[in-house]
Amino acid sequence: MRWTRNLIPTMKESPEGAEIPSHVLMLRAGLVNQVMAGAYTYLPLGLRSLRKAERIVREEMDAAGAVELLMPAITPLSLWEQTGRVEAFGDVLIQFTVRRQNRKVPMALGPTHEEVITDLVAHFISSYRQMPITLYQIQTKFRNEERPRFGVLRTSEFLMKDAYSFNTSVASLDESYDAMYRAYCRIFDRCGLTYLPVEAESGPIGGDASCEFMIPADNGEDTVAHCPDCGYAANLERAEIGTRDCAPPDVKLEAVKKVATPAAGSIAQVTAMLGCKAESMIKTLIYMADGQPIAVLLRGDREANEGKIRRAAGAERLELAEPDVIQRVTGAPVGFAGPVGMAEKIPLWADRDLLAMRNCVTGANEADMHVTGVNLGRDFNVPEDHFGDLRNATSGDPCPRCSSRLTLRHAIEVGHVFKLGTKYSEALSARFLDAEEQLHPIIMGCYGIGINRILAGLIETCHDASGIIWPVALAPYEVLLVPMKVTDEPTMKVADDLYARLRQAGIDVLMDDRDARAGVKFNDADLIGIPLRVVIGPRGLKEGKLEIKWRWESGAEMIDLETAVEQIADLIAEERAEATRFRARQAAEA
RNA sequence: CGGGGCGUGGCGCAGUCUGGCUAGCGCGCCUGCUUUGGGAGCAGGAAGUCGGAGGUUCAAAUCCUCUCGCCCCGACCA
Numbered sequence: 001m002r003w004t005r006n007l008i009p010t011m012k013e014s015p016e017g018a019e020i021p022s023h024v025l026m027l028r029a030g031l032v033n034q035v036m037a038g039a040y041t042y043l044p045l046g047l048r049s050l051r052k053a054e055r056i057v058r059e060e061m062d063a064a065g066a067v068e069l070l071m072p073a074i075t076p077l078s079l080w081e082q083t084g085r086v087e088a089f090g091d092v093l094i095q096f097t098v099r100r101q102n103r104k105v106p107m108a109l110g111p112t113h114e115e116v117i118t119d120l121v122a123h124f125i126s127s128y129r130q131m132p133i134t135l136y137q138i139q140t141k142f143r144n145e146e147r148p149r150f151g152v153l154r155t156s157e158f159l160m161k162d163a164y165s166f167n168t169s170v171a172s173l174d175e176s177y178d179a180m181y182r183a184y185c186r187i188f189d190r191c192g193l194t195y196l197p198v199e200a201e202s203g204p205i206g207g208d209a210s211c212e213f214m215i216p217a218d219n220g221e222d223t224v225a226h227c228p229d230c231g232y233a234a235n236l237e238r239a240e241i242g243t244r245d246c247a248p249p250d251v252k253l254e255a256v257k258k259v260a261t262p263a264a265g266s267i268a269q270v271t272a273m274l275g276c277k278a279e280s281m282i283k284t285l286i287y288m289a290d291g292q293p294i295a296v297l298l299r300g301d302r303e304a305n306e307g308k309i310r311r312a313a314g315a316e317r318l319e320l321a322e323p324d325v326i327q328r329v330t331g332a333p334v335g336f337a338g339p340v341g342m343a344e345k346i347p348l349w350a351d352r353d354l355l356a357m358r359n360c361v362t363g364a365n366e367a368d369m370h371v372t373g374v375n376l377g378r379d380f381n382v383p384e385d386h387f388g389d390l391r392n393a394t395s396g397d398p399c400p401r402c403s404s405r406l407t408l409r410h411a412i413e414v415g416h417v418f419k420l421g422t423k424y425s426e427a428l429s430a431r432f433l434d435a436e437e438q439l440h441p442i443i444m445g446c447y448g449i450g451i452n453r454i455l456a457g458l459i460e461t462c463h464d465a466s467g468i469i470w471p472v473a474l475a476p477y478e479v480l481l482v483p484m485k486v487t488d489e490p491t492m493k494v495a496d497d498l499y500a501r502l503r504q505a506g507i508d509v510l511m512d513d514r515d516a517r518a519g520v521k522f523n524d525a526d527l528i529g530i531p532l533r534v535v536i537g538p539r540g541l542k543e544g545k546l547e548i549k550w551r552w553e554s555g556a557e558m559i560d561l562e563t564a565v566e567q568i569a570d571l572i573a574e575e576r577a578e579a580t581r582f583r584a585r586q587a588a589e590a
Numbered sequence: 591c592g593g594g595g596c597g598u599g600g601c602g603c604a605g606u607c608u609g610g611c612u613a614g615c616g617c618g619c620c621u622g623c624u625u626u627g628g629g630a631g632c633a634g635g636a637a638g639u640c641g642g643a644g645g646u647u648c649a650a651a652u653c654c655u656c657u658c659g660c661c662c663c664g665a666c667c668a
Binding site for chain 2: 009011012013014015016017018019034036037089090092111112141143145146147149154160413416448450482484485487516517518519520521522523524526535537538539540547
């Protein structure tokens with residue numbers, strides 16, 4: 001492809017509104033253009049990278065034995081009603097009706113396709129002999145995001161690979177799941193991504209085992225807890241905290257004292273007013289567990305983890321209590337609850353941190369009052385089996401698997417594999433007959449990859465001050481030919497010849513045939529990040545040489561014109577296969 | 591949905607508080623000459639309903655009301 005025949009609108013300045021590197025660079029390099037909040041046009045360069053990511057995903061899915069099909073983006077609303085997901089998705093589901101003659105047909109744009117695929121399978125799979133099978137598609141998904149942001153990282157329309165496995169047993173599901181897990185590792189490896197498989201909540205979609213593939217990045221929306229020593233990694237919602245020595249400090253127990261704290265209902269207000277530390281406060285949260293109020297005690301500076309609390313309490317549903325419930329239960333408005341005397345009213349649960357606390361400050365269960373000098377065991381008690389890990393991990397917490405400590409990192413989620421079970425097969429009657437002529441619901445697994453996020457995640461973690469640094473696998477073009485002087489006939493003759501022969505050798509070549517100054521071309525070359533830059537100029541040609549330079553290296557190298565095509569083809573072939581040079585650069589960065 | 595910010599040629603911005611001549615600047619674009627290995631110089635030129643509607647005023651980019659859009663933080667979320 002010749003630059004002058006393409007549409008590559010590079011920009012020197014970054015449009016206002018773009019803040020994170022991947023967004024800025026995708027705009028500046030002319031990869032995408034925003035159409036509205038959460039919707040982007042992929043320009044020629046961006047589309048080529050997107051297609052390359054898509055192709056890698058497709059190849060590895062095929063290699064893992066999955067079978068491709070394509071489901072529609074428009075779906076009948078009735079399908080979503082059958083599984084109760086009209087309510088579950090809420091406004092995220094894009095619904096509309098179309099008029100057909102004298103009736104109205106309610107539809108939804110697919111935010112994911114469990115319903116459609118399960119309905120399909122219910123029609124065509126009825127025997128254990130037809131399984132296991134894994135079906136997948138690469139399709140545009142639609143989610144009315146409350147707040148689209150970060151360029152193509154969170155949009156209302158995005159390209160997703162979604163796969164679904166159908167199995168007759170849990171053991172078989174495990175095999176399908178493992179095959180997908182391994183395929184995901186190969187996909188992200190091939191894309192040159194540095195990623196982390198992390199334990200995750202399966203979320204409202206249901207299921208029991210779940211793993212997210214995360215790209216550690218400062219601008220990621222998710223938080224993962226990671227142990228650099230043993231490799232334990234989990235989504236913050238899921239991350240366990242190792243037990244540590246809970247021995248309380250050997251200090252003299254103070255007497256309980258009631259103090260006035262007018263209008264100070266938050267930890268921050270109380271610490272400011274009383275001059276105490278959040279670490280010495282007991283935060284008392286009133287939750288409704290399946291409709292029954294419970295009190296949860298946490299150290300003042302900790303965040304509650306509702307998933308952990310819900311599991312500890314053995315509840316199906318858990319939500320913070322409404323103000324009127326809190327008033328009734330504690331006898332005080334929101335912000336003044338405390339554990340003293342609470343056990344007589346409602347069940348108490350406590351985070352293990354409480355065991356190490358002495359002389360605490362906490363709510364007095366009375367408006368505008370707190371108490372100090374409160375001590376576990378003397379002033380209130382929590383049943384032994386009601387202590388547990390109920391909070392979010394923080395950096396420096398003990399690793400649950402080894403003796404090291406957890407670090408918290410932001411990350412971008414690019415993939416998710418999880419075991420679905422029979423939620424959808426039961427709702428949509430996808431059943432099979434086993435060898436004993438018994439009817440069972442099909443056991444499902446579900447596996448997604450955000451294709452757009454592969455690109456954004458790569459750019460987010462792989463760029464420098466000048467622009468994007470693509471690995472060969474995802475680069476829109478593998479080689480950029482830069483003739484230094486397009487008006488010079490000998491130069492252009494060599495350039496045209498190289499261009500034709502490299503293309504013949506099966507290499508994706510872009511030739512910057514613009515009549516522009518060297519600086520302009522070099523800067524754009526760095527910005528769009530093509531891995532191998534080949535400079536053809538009168539200066540080198542005099543010696544029968546060309547200059548080649550990898551985007552991620554600072555120095556260039558002169559090669560003989562005679563053997564240039566073979567040399568370049570060999571280099572690209574090597575990088576395609578192993579990405580050795582690209583990886584070495586990344587390792588050096590880290 | 592709560593809080594904050596921004597809408598002025600294709601892009602980035604100044605001007606708005608304190609209303610007043612023909613709405614400026616940089617980049618980009620077009621023409622010509624010179625230049626030519628890391629974002630060239632000179633000269634000339636095209637291009638703007640100042641997001642939209644209504645109002646106040648002799649006069650509105652500027653003040654008032656409403657409205658639309660975009661971005662950030664939070665809440666929410668496959």
